[in-house]
Amino acid sequence: MLDLAAEHAALQPALDEAMHAVLTSAAFIQGPAVGQFATELGEYLGGTRVIPCANGTDALTLALMSLNLPAGAEIIIPAFTYVATLEAAALLGLKPVLVDVRPDTFNIDPAAVEAALTPRTGAIVAVHLFGQCADLEALRQISTRHGVALIEDNAQAIGATFQFENGETTYAGAVGEIGTTSFFPSKNLGGLGDGGALLTRDADRAALLHQLANHGQSRKYHHQHIGLNSRLDTLQAALLRVKLRQLPANTAARQAVAARYDAALAGVPGLTIPARDPRSSHVFHQYTIQLDEAGRRDRLQHFLKSCGVPTMIYYPLPVHAQAAYAYLGYRAGQFPVAERLCGAVLSLPIHPLLTAGQVGYITELLKQF
Numbered sequence: 460m461l462d463l464a465a466e467h468a469a470l471q472p473a474l475d476e477a478m479h480a481v482l483t484s485a486a487f488i489q490g491p492a493v494g495q496f497a498t499e500l501g502e503y504l505g506g507t508r509v510i511p512c513a514n515g516t517d518a519l520t521l522a523l524m525s526l527n528l529p530a531g532a533e534i535i536i537p538a539f540t541y542v543a544t545l546e547a548a549a550l551l552g553l554k555p556v557l558v559d560v561r562p563d564t565f566n567i568d569p570a571a572v573e574a575a576l577t578p579r580t581g582a583i584v585a586v587h588l589f590g591q592c593a594d595l596e597a598l599r600q601i602s603t604r605h606g607v608a609l610i611e612d613n614a615q616a617i618g619a620t621f622q623f624e625n626g627e628t629t630y631a632g633a634v635g636e637i638g639t640t641s642f643f644p645s646k647n648l649g650g651l652g653d654g655g656a657l658l659t660r661d662a663d664r665a666a667l668l669h670q671l672a673n674h675g676q677s678r679k680y681h682h683q684h685i686g687l688n689s690r691l692d693t694l695q696a697a698l699l700r701v702k703l704r705q706l707p708a709n710t711a712a713r714q715a716v717a718a719r720y721d722a723a724l725a726g727v728p729g730l731t732i733p734a735r736d737p738r739s740s741h742v743f744h745q746y747t748i749q750l751d752e753a754g755r756r757d758r759l760q761h762f763l764k765s766c767g768v769p770t771m772i773y774y775p776l777p778v779h780a781q782a783a784y785a786y787l788g789y790r791a792g793q794f795p796v797a798e799r800l801c802g803a804v805l806s807l808p809i810h811p812l813l814t815a816g817q818v819g820y821i822t823e824l825l826k827q828f
C-alpha cells in the first residue's frame with residue numbers, strides 16, 4: 460500500500476541531520492523547529508496560519524473547543540469517514556449529527572447538510588476524503604448563509620486546491636473557519652510518529668488555538684482556558700520540515716500513478732474509477748475504486764492478495780454502525796450511500812515510488828478478474 464522505508468531511505472542524510480540537531484539541542488518540547496515547520500507549511504498552503512498539535516484527532520478536538528459551543532450543540536459530520544471525525548465531537552459532549560455522502564466523490568452531500576441544519580447546529584465538519592475536496596463552494600455558502608462554522612478535516616488532502624466560481628483558488632483546509640490535518644506516518648505529509656496541525660486565516664483564532672493546545676496558557680503558568688497537552692514534538696517538526704520539501708514532488712508522483720490507473724481501468728466493466736470533481740485537484744491519499752457488489756469486492760481483494768497485491772477497505776463499516784456510537788440511535792438504512800460504499804470500495808496501492816511496471820501488473824490482474 461505504501462513503502463515508507465524506501466521513501467525514507469532516499470531522505471536518510473537529511474533526516475539523520477535533523478534528528479541529530481534536535482538531539483544535541485535538547486529542546487525536545489517547543490523547540491525552534493516547531494515554529495519553523497509551522498511557518499513553512501503555512502507558506503506552502505497559500506499563507507494560512509498553522510498551529511501544530513499532537514495528532515489529527517486532537518486537531519479536531521481543539522477546533523471544536525475553540526468554537527466555545529454549548530453542551531449538546533449539534534455537529535454535522537459525514538457518515539462515511541474515519542471515526543476520529545466523530546470522536547472529537549462525542550468526547551466534548553457535543554452531538555454528532557450524521558449526514559450521507561455523494562455517491563461519486565464519497566464526500567459530504569451539501570443538500571444533506573442543509574437538510575440537517577437546526578437552531579442547535581454548532582458546526583459543519585467536511586472531510587476531504589481520499590485527497591479530493593468536498594464541495595467547498597456549496598459548503599462555504601451554507602456556512603456563511605446560516606452563520607455556522609465550517610471545519611475542514613484535511614487529514615487526507617494536504618496540498619489539494621479548490622477553485623471557486625468567482626475564480627479564487629484556495630488550498631484545502633484554508634477555506635472554513637478552521638482546518639485540521641494529521642501527520643500520521645501514512646498520510647501524504649507523514650512524520651515518523653504522530654503529529655497534527657490546525658489551519659486558520661484568523662489571527663485571534665490562531666492565538667486561541669495555540670493556547671488551547673498548550674494547557675490553555677497565555678503565558679507560562681497563567682491559564683486562560685481549560686486546554687489540552689497537545690504539542691507537536693520538536694523532533695517530529697524537524698523531520699516534517701525535511702518531508703515537507705518532498706511533498707510537491709510526492710503529490711505529483713501520486714497523481715501520475717492515479718493517471719496510469721485511470722487510463723488502464725476506465726471502461727473496465729463492473730468497476731468504477733474515482734470520480735474527479737473538476738473544481739478540485741486530487742492529491743490521491745487513496746486511489747479507491749468501486750465494485751458493483753460487495754461479494755465481488757471481497758473476492759477481488761482475495762484474488763489480488765493471492766497475487767501479492769495488498770489492498771485496503773476504507774471503510775468497512777459506516778460510523779453509525781460502530782458499537783461506540785450506537786447511543787446516537789441511528790439505524791441501518793438511514794445513510795444508504797455510505798452503507799453501500801462500505802460494501803463497494805477498494806483502495807489500491809498508491810505511493811510516490813510505485814512504478815509503472817507495478818501499476819501495470821495490478822491493472823492487468825484487475826482486468827483478468
Ligand SMILES: *Cc1c(COP(=O)(O)O)cnc(C)c1O
Nearest residue numbers: 514515516541543614641642643
Ligand atoms: C487520519 C485521520 C484523522 C486522525 O488523525 P490522527 O493523526 O491519526 O489522529 C482524522 N480524520 C481523518 C479523515 C483521517 O484520515
